[in-house]
Amino acid sequence: MSYYDLDVILTDSEKVPCKFELEVPDLGYLDNNPSQPLKAGTSVNLPLWLAELLALTHQSSTPFLTLSLPPALGDNVLNALKADPRAVPLRDQSQNFYGLGARMLDLFEEPELGVVLRRSFVVRAGEVALHGRKAGATGDAGSAEDFMRGLEEWEKKLYRQAHEGAKGHKEWMDGVKK
Amino acid sequence: MALPLPPGLVPTEVAFLCEMEMVTIIPRQRLESISLLSGQIPTLRPPHRAQLPLWLALLLKKQRRANIVPPSWLHPASLSEIIHHEINIDPEGFSPPPPPVTRSDGRGMARPYGDSKPGDMVLSPPFLPSCAADAPSSYLPYHWLELSETLLAHASDDIHGAAEVRTLLRDLQEVRAAKMRGSTTQLEGGGGVVGLRGVGAMELAESRGFVLGVVEGVRKLGASAEATRREEEEARSEGGEESDEDMAFG
Numbered sequence: 001m002s003y004y005d006l007d008v009i010l011t012d013s014e015k016v017p018c019k020f021e022l023e024v025p026d027l028g029y030l031d032n033n034p035s036q037p038l039k040a041g042t043s044v045n046l047p048l049w050l051a052e053l054l055a056l057t058h059q060s061s062t063p064f065l066t067l068s069l070p071p072a073l074g075d076n077v078l079n080a081l082k083a084d085p086r087a088v089p090l091r092d093q094s095q096n097f098y099g100l101g102a103r104m105l106d107l108f109e110e111p112e113l114g115v116v117l118r119r120s121f122v123v124r125a126g127e128v129a130l131h132g133r134k135a136g137a138t139g140d141a142g143s144a145e146d147f148m149r150g151l152e153e154w155e156k157k158l159y160r161q162a163h164e165g166a167k168g169h170k171e172w173m174d175g176v177k178k
Numbered sequence: 179m180a181l182p183l184p185p186g187l188v189p190t191e192v193a194f195l196c197e198m199e200m201v202t203i204i205p206r207q208r209l210e211s212i213s214l215l216s217g218q219i220p221t222l223r224p225p226h227r228a229q230l231p232l233w234l235a236l237l238l239k240k241q242r243r244a245n246i247v248p249p250s251w252l253h254p255a256s257l258s259e260i261i262h263h264e265i266n267i268d269p270e271g272f273s274p275p276p277p278p279v280t281r282s283d284g285r286g287m288a289r290p291y292g293d294s295k296p297g298d299m300v301l302s303p304p305f306l307p308s309c310a311a312d313a314p315s316s317y318l319p320y321h322w323l324e325l326s327e328t329l330l331a332h333a334s335d336d337i338h339g340a341a342e343v344r345t346l347l348r349d350l351q352e353v354r355a356a357k358m359r360g361s362t363t364q365l366e367g368g369g370g371v372v373g374l375r376g377v378g379a380m381e382l383a384e385s386r387g388f389v390l391g392v393v394e395g396v397r398k399l400g401a402s403a404e405a406t407r408r409e410e411e412e413a414r415s416e417g418g419e420e421s422d423e424d425m426a427f428g
Contacts, residue, residue, distance in 0.1 A: 105402040114403045118396055122365050125392045129359040132388070144304060154395055161387030169384040172189040176331045 007153050011099035015045040018055070018065040048103060055107075069113075072097060073104055076114050085120035086127055089150025097152040121154070129156050132162030186386045192379045195323040197233040200248040205238070232325065239333050241376060246333045251276075252326055254339050257317045257346040264353050272376035276317035301382035323380040324372065358385045362392040 002008070019060045020042050027038040030046075038044075046054070046065075054064040071077075072093035090097040101117045104110070131148060151159060187195070197361035198216070212219040220228050227247065230238070238244035250256060263273045313319060334340040334399055357382060361373065374382070374389075 098395065102398050102401065105399070109381070109406075111403060114399065118365075118399050120391065121395050121399060122363055125362055125388075126359050129362075129385075129388050133355070133359075154391075156389045158388060158395070161391050162385075165384040165387050168189040169380065170382075172193055173327060176193070176327050 007096055007099055010153075011096040011103060012049040013047045014070065014094060014096060014100050016070045017043060017068050018046050018047050018051045019043050019068070020065045022064055024064075027124050046093050048100070052103075052107065067107060069104060069108065069110075070094070070100065073101060073113065078113065081116050081120045085123040086147065088120075089146075090120075090124075090152040090155070091150050093152075095153055098154045124155060125158055128159045129162045132159045133166045184389075187379075187383050189380060189383045192321075192383045193324045193328070196321040196328070196379070197231065197236075199232050199319075199321050199325055200229045201232050201235045201249070201325075201329075202227050202229055203235050204247060205244045207243045207245070208410045209238075214298050216376075232328065236328070236332050241334075243254075246329065248329060248337045249313050249319075249325075251313060251319065251322070252318060252337065252343060253315060254327065254342045254346060256315040257343060257350065260318060261346065261350055261353065263316075264350065271373060272354060273318060275376045276319055302389075318376065318378060320379050322378050323347075324378075327338040354381060355384075358389075362389060363422065365392065365396045 020038055020040055023037055023040045025037040028034055028036040030044045031038055031042050042086075044058045051065065051067055057064060076095055077088065094100050098117065098121060101113070105114050105117075127147065128151065203222075205224055207222070208224065209222040211221040216231070219230060219234065222228055222244070235244065239246055251260075260273050283406055319325070322395055326343070329337060330340060330344055330347075337343055358377070364373070364379075
């Protein structure tokens with residue numbers, strides 16, 4: 001996790017649903033109401049970096065807003081992941097699905113979410129490795145394409161690593177005759 | 179940050195290191211002893227076997243001045259035994275690495291090779307005869323994949339049943355690659371560690387990036403759960419100390 005890590009920066013700008021607990025003047029444009037103050041109880045989607053700060057900053061014991069889990073980590077997605085991790089195109093949920101999940105696990109006490117995420121990551125990683133090894137060796141990319149399109153950033157990185165390893169190995173095996 | 183190579187050795191580097199492995203040859207011509215930085219190369223006298231580093235053995239082989247004796251684990255029978263072990267006996271783990279090389283001390287006991295006096299240098303595989311003809315069969319040495327591929331490419335006429343050996347090696351490679359991919363699923367339950375005992379150098383070079391990536395991902399996902407667990411443990415141990423003190427005072 002580096003300061004310059006693009007994935008971390010992009011994860012920071014994922015939107016999360018928040019509910020304002022205080023009335024804020026001049027912020028009405030967040031709710032498409034430019035001339036009005038932002039009423040307490042309004043729900044808006046804010047980027048994670050802003051929402052996290054506001055949720056953790058207290059002013060006379062009420063935080064500015066309360067966070068809730070983003071729809072990408074909602075019950076629907078989790079149930080689908082519990083049923084079969086391989087069948088869910090995670091990229092459609094969020095480009096940085098696991099990054100977002102890890103940040104949410106920091107903010108919320110959700111042991112079950114952690115278990116589901118870890119299981120999906122490990123199971124899908126096995127599948128990613130299989131495709132990474134096969135890529136370029138055979139021509140049947142058709143069946144894999146759906147799965148590959150559903151990979152999110154961490155998995156794409158894994159795929160690249162698995163493929164690099166297999167490629168280096170294959171190059172050496174082909175060159176050993178010389 | 180700008181280092182172009184991934185951490186660890188890449189396959190070509192592993193293959194280069196493998197050329198340091200000792201193999202047994204039968205020379206066809208006399209050759210005087212050569213002093214090299216890595217040690218003395220013994221004098222070669224035709225019918226007597228000698229152990230040479232792989233690179234020199236290959237050079238002599240290409241000049242038709244020597245034949246390579248294939249190591250005993252590269253025999254088809256030994257390979258099929260290893261495959262049987264991988265598939266039927268231990269379908270989860272890899273077949274074990276060869277036992278530490280020992281030699282007799284002349285008093286009916288065995289002691290580790292190259293470790294005669296305490297304080298002596300402890301030798302590790304490139305300087306141990308792990309791929310020479312007297313290496314134990316039915317165990318895969320650390321550099322098995324590179325060495326067998328190189329021998330098959332350059333000295334296939336010296337290997338008994340080279341075609342069969344080639345097929346068996348492909349099978350073995352596939353079985354072990356599938357296990358390598360499967361090994362990361364042990365991390366699913368949490369707290370599991372990927373057991374990589376008996377994995378060869380080339381297999382490690384191939385899968386290093388992937389396995390490290392999975393471990394790193396699982397670590398990041400589990401970081402907060404780990405932090406809470408530690409806090410609980412600390413709280414519990416503090417509580418335990420207090421109760422101990424209470425008992426002491428009581």
